Amino acid sequence: MTTLAGWQLVLAFLIFPGVVFTSFVGLTLTWVDRFVSARVQWRKGPPFYQPFADMLKLLLKQTVVPAGASKVTFLGAPMIGFAAMCVTAVLLFYVNFFPHGSFVGDLIVLVYLFALPPLSTILGASASRNPLSAVGASREMTLYLGYELPFLLALVVPIIHTHGAIRLGDLVLAQRTAGPFLYSWSGLIAAVIVLVCIQAKLGYPPFDIAEAEQEIMSGVLIEYSGAPLALFRLTKAMMFFLMPCFLVTVFWGGLTSFWAIPELLAVVVLVILIKNTNPRFKIDHALRFFWFILGALGIIAVILAFGGL
């Protein structure tokens, strides 16, 4: 059992898996996203430092709080999601490096932490007193209700494989001895479901319904400017790194395996390619897709997992 002492914990939150490292890798992956999208469209794409320049510019720009908005909620909401992602980073990396040190139920804690960024956008959008962002918030909420069901069903599959382990450390250890869950039928289906849910959690096309730029003018983020907008974008960049990390941890052998970095890049590029080749769903179509198609697939995966496949 390894525990982090006081100053180690502070360093873990601020430097290594926490704020600095995750934001740096996340922003770099945002550049990868923009670069690959550009290559898909036969363009040259932005230079490497582009996400960092965006971030610097937004942080130094004027922040406008709309008249009549609830100031504390409006400015506090982005921090909730950001803080949740920092904690997620520490937890996820700790579990991978010290699988014996994780606590019972940290898989459930992670599911809750991943639910906080969408909640923070809903909170901020509702506080901004803009009808379009209210539409965006309601869509985000519907989408959240949609993808959470197949996401949880998919996470049940590795739990069944390990006979009821809800400790991430146990999942990592089981994969080290018996091979990744991805290489079984139920694990494969579950991983695909989680991949689609990542797409929706990040708000990328075909699930960018809450931020639809052409119809509701970036929806939930419409009133945000300057530093709070930078925080939202940073949270999204960190999620763009942490969600594939989570997928690799739970289904593909953990982050300490030899193939971890190629696997991570493969998941990221897959997400980018899905993003670039699919038009936006309508919100009712998205809900139907998540509940009745992915939900049914999830149930099939769970049944297969009970059958030992």
Add this chain to the structure above:
Amino acid sequence: MKDPRIWGLKKSPWVYHLAAASCNNCDIEVLELLTPRYDVERFGIVLVGSPRHADALLVTGVINRKSLPRVLEVYEQTPKPCLVIGVGTCTCNNHIFLNSYNAVGPYDKYLPVNAYVPGCPPKPEAMILGVVKALSKL
């Protein structure tokens, strides 16, 4: 590069396209500017959906009594520092609406315009030149 604010603005100018009663010709050319053919994302230029995210307002169309208050409101909604770039001859003078009772332009009577791009409509290359000139003056 003394002021990081100016550096950030030069390296990632996000553009909001403000169509103030134009005939849509300039707007179509603006859309062409943002297609893969010209690839302005090389310079960090991205089209954004809300004036709150914008660093540069790309205004098109002759300014008139109806659109003036709207344009001013959008300008006030944009966080500063921000650029204003007038696209098309209509923004420079009143163009074919010169002696109209309704045309109250040009824009710099009301807004601090950083660059004008003449043309009816201007070519995308001309717009890139206009943005470059506006940015290099900062």
